[in-house]
Amino acid sequence: MHNKKVLVFLAKAFETMEFCVFIDVLGWARVDYGHDIFVDTCGFTDKVISTFxxxxxxxxxxxxxxVDEYDALAIPGGFxxxxxxxEAYDERFLELIKEFNAKGKIIASVCSGAFPLGKSGVLKNRKATTYHLKxxxxxxxxxxxxxxxxxxxIVVDDNIITSYCPETAPNVAFELLKMLTSEEEMVLIKKAMGF
Known part of the structure; x- marks a missing residue:
């Protein structure tokens, strides 16, 4: 079983609640359940300022x-x-998304994190969702x-997970965990976290 790596991409003005779920859910899987899943955070600059x-x-x-070093890309939304x-529409980020998709890697987004996916073209003729109110x-x-x-x-189309509001963030992280491990393992860790 090789180590698995997830890249969490933080565009300026990302939402902290949509970001931290990936760190915590995958952290529980690694520390308490022995899964070799590691997370790297990434941005255009060393320091990224969130929405709030x-x-x-x-x-x-x-x-x-x-991209070859990673199994998945996670994208929190933002304001x-x-x-x-x-930053979410920066050409360099759109290229990164296209490369993850072309290599069949998992891409998980929360809320408005679906927009750079849409803009990159990877969602063309595919099922997805985004913020549903207003x-x-x-x-x-x-x-x-x-x-x-x-x-x-939450909508899953092959390798891509999208969701419709901040409330869905933990479940997007669990869906990603399931794809990286198994349904059984995900359910175990979800229960351990009190969900």
């Missing part, structure tokens, strides 16, 4: 990433008002990338 102004020092910057799309405004926007939008909390 919490700074995170990342492990790696985008130019240091070799447009604080500049999320300035009269479906964001889901309509996601459709413009040629996405078959499904108004469900």
């Amino acid at each position: 102004n919490v700074p995170i020092i990342v492990d790696k910057t985008i130019e240091e990433i070799n 447009g008002e604080f500049g999320f799309y300035e 009269n479906g405004y964001y889901q309509k926007q996601l459709k413009e990338f040629g996405v078959n939008v499904v108004n469900e909390p």
Whole structure:
């Protein structure tokens, strides 16, 4: 059983609640359940400021990433008002997404984290979802990338997981854990965490 590595990409103005679930769920799997799953955080700069102004020092910057070293990419969403799309739509990030997808690796996103996936083209003619409130405004926007939008909390289309609001974040992390381990292991760890 080889080590598994997950890259969590933090664009400026990411939401902390949508980010920390990946660290914690995969951390429990590693520390308490012996799964060799390691997480690297990544951004365009060494320090990334979240939506509500919490700074995170990342492990790696985008130019240091070799996709072949990773089994999955996780993308928390963020707020447009604080500049999320300035980095989420950066060509270098869109290229990274395309490479993860081309190599058949898992991509897990929460809420507006689906937008860079849409913009990169990897969701074209595929099922996905994104933030569902505000009269479906964001889901309509996601459709413009040629996405078959499904108004469900979590949508899995082959290697890609998308979800519709912050509340879904832990379950996206559990879905990712299931893909990296097994249904049985995921259920065990989910129960241990009180979900």
